Amino acid sequence: MNNLSILRNTLRVFGIAFILIIPMMKLDPLGGWAWSPGQWEYEMMIQGVYMTLGVMMIIASKEPVQHYMFVWFVVWSSIVHGGIMAYQAIIDDHEMGHFLGDIPALFILAILAGYTLRKEQAKH
Known part of the structure; x- marks a missing residue:
């Protein structure tokens, strides 16, 4: 699998996960997607x-x-959002489940999308 395929699939998989945010928040046994x-x-x-x-x-x-600015927005907003959530989960013991849910998901998205987009941009 090349970088472009990984980038495309990363955007698709996480895009579907983001569309399914309502059931992910409602069916959350570990407290990793919804805050209390x-x-x-x-x-x-x-x-929304x-x-x-x-x-x-x-x-x-x-x-x-072609949509590189949007992809970089996804990367950097995921890093910022994940960082803020990690800080909040550290200071609130009741939210530690987020380290098994949305926090790593956002960092994985940022790493995969950022790395593969950077490699693709270097080709052009």
Whole structure:
């Protein structure tokens, strides 16, 4: 599998996961996707943002190098979001389950998308 294939598949897989954020938050036995206590206003907002991001990631997966600014947004916003969540989970013992859910998912997304996009951009 080459870098472009990995980049495309990363955007597709995580895009689908982001679209499925509602069931992932609702069916969360380890506390790795939903924060407690549940707050419907926050949940609705984050679900709307992530579902939209997921759709756009799938669209960008067809030609990710052409959509490089969007992909870099996905990379850097995932690093920032994951870092903030990691800090919050460290200071709140009740949220440690996020180290088994959304925190590593965001960092994995950022690493895979960032590394493979950088390799593809270096070719051009």
